[in-house]
Amino acid sequence: MSGAQRRSVILGTGSELPAKVVTNGDLEKMVDTSDEWITVRTGIKERRVLEEGKGNADMAYHAAKRALDDAGIKAKDLDAIIMATCTADYLMPSSACVLEDMLEARKAFSFDVNAACSGFLNALSVADSFIRTGQIGNALVVGSDALSRLLNWQDRTTCILFGDGAGAVVLGASENGHGGILSTKLRTDGSYAKTLYVPAGGSLKPARLETVRNNEHTITMNGKEVFKVAVRSMEEISRQALEEAGVKIEQVSLVIPHQANRRIIVALADRLGISMDKVVVNVEKYGNTSAASVPVALDEARRQGRIHKGDIVLLNAFGAGFAWGAAVVQF
Numbered sequence: 001m002s003g004a005q006r007r008s009v010i011l012g013t014g015s016e017l018p019a020k021v022v023t024n025g026d027l028e029k030m031v032d033t034s035d036e037w038i039t040v041r042t043g044i045k046e047r048r049v050l051e052e053g054k055g056n057a058d059m060a061y062h063a064a065k066r067a068l069d070d071a072g073i074k075a076k077d078l079d080a081i082i083m084a085t086c087t088a089d090y091l092m093p094s095s096a097c098v099l100e101d102m103l104e105a106r107k108a109f110s111f112d113v114n115a116a117c118s119g120f121l122n123a124l125s126v127a128d129s130f131i132r133t134g135q136i137g138n139a140l141v142v143g144s145d146a147l148s149r150l151l152n153w154q155d156r157t158t159c160i161l162f163g164d165g166a167g168a169v170v171l172g173a174s175e176n177g178h179g180g181i182l183s184t185k186l187r188t189d190g191s192y193a194k195t196l197y198v199p200a201g202g203s204l205k206p207a208r209l210e211t212v213r214n215n216e217h218t219i220t221m222n223g224k225e226v227f228k229v230a231v232r233s234m235e236e237i238s239r240q241a242l243e244e245a246g247v248k249i250e251q252v253s254l255v256i257p258h259q260a261n262r263r264i265i266v267a268l269a270d271r272l273g274i275s276m277d278k279v280v281v282n283v284e285k286y287g288n289t290s291a292a293s294v295p296v297a298l299d300e301a302r303r304q305g306r307i308h309k310g311d312i313v314l315l316n317a318f319g320a321g322f323a324w325g326a327a328v329v330q331f
């Protein structure tokens with residue numbers, strides 16, 4: 001028995017963004033839209049797109065390598081790889097298995113978690129539980145998605161929003177009871193399943209010539225509904241995670257929210273009563289990178305020196321499902 005004080009600590013972070021940049025100007029040539037419309041409604045200026053012939057695990061690999069280097073841990077010593085994604089390389093096996101092989105992390109068990117844009121919070125929470133119960137001593141947690149593969153590039157209501165990327169953290173165990181992951185909270189409401197979804201390609205509607213012709217393998221969304229529920233839900237779950245951690249909002253040094261839309265982030269900060277200088281925003285560069293968005297923003301914030309020892313950071317995310325979550329972490 002490891003004792004009640006055993007906690008998970010973030011030992012390292014890493015991220016990877018594909019080199020190909022698609023600007024709002026590029027999208028103006030593809031659909032009836034404008035840089036001004038996209039900027040005002042979303043804050044997004046450009047996004048990255050994974051090159052053809054590469055899969056999700058290729059991005060995840062580079063993010064993972066950087067996180068492992070940062071943590072000073074070798075892949076062969078990993079106990080677990082938990083990868084949040086809704087755009088795995090294959091329908092089976094999991095992308096975590098593909099990544100395990102690329103990293104030669106032979107000791108690790110690996111699996112994917114699919115909670116769409118909220119997936120990284122779910123994966124973090126699962127890994128945290130394994131560590132706190134003493135089942136494992138460390139874990140690589142990755143959020144990696146290539147939503148460009150699920151976009152209808154003729155649909156201006158969705159193709160402007162998303163981009164590709166990967167972020168990773170390495171978790172270790174601490175027995176001293178100070179810092180680390182103080183709380184995680186997860187929620188879902190499946191009654192919204194069809195508010196944001198990809199209709200075909202699963203067991204209900206497998207890939208057929210007809211489904212491809214009908215563009216049913218691409219994202220279908222009611223953006224207004226997503227917007228409304230996202231702000232309310234992320235506020236609520238953030239407050240629950242803070243309460244469970246015994247942390248007041250004034251003690252939070254930095255909020256790292258899911259990067260879906262600048263307006264959602266500003267509305268959330270306003271409802272939480274936290275000023276925007278304490279909120280990480282990089283949506284203008286990458287768009288919504290789904291499960292990658294929180295770990296990419298976390299990695300950038302760390303590398304920019306925005307997180308210091310002892311700082312308390314609030315992470316939160318929201319996405320298809322609807323699924324949402326929050327975590328409070330002390331560095």
Ligand code: COA
Nearest residue numbers: 033034037041117156157160223224226227260261318319
């Ligand atoms: N360029 C120009 N016009 C566009 C457009 C685009 N890319 N996309 C939609 N429009 C048009 C609409 O057709 C509509 O025209 P109409 O009034 O003639 O019917 C008008 O702009 C307003 O559309 P609407 O959907 O009401 O805009 P909105 O203010 O709700 O903004 C989103 C749309 C998608 C930016 C916004 O709803 C949003 O960000 N939602 C959250 C989506 C999200 O984050 N999803 C992922 C969550 S993980």
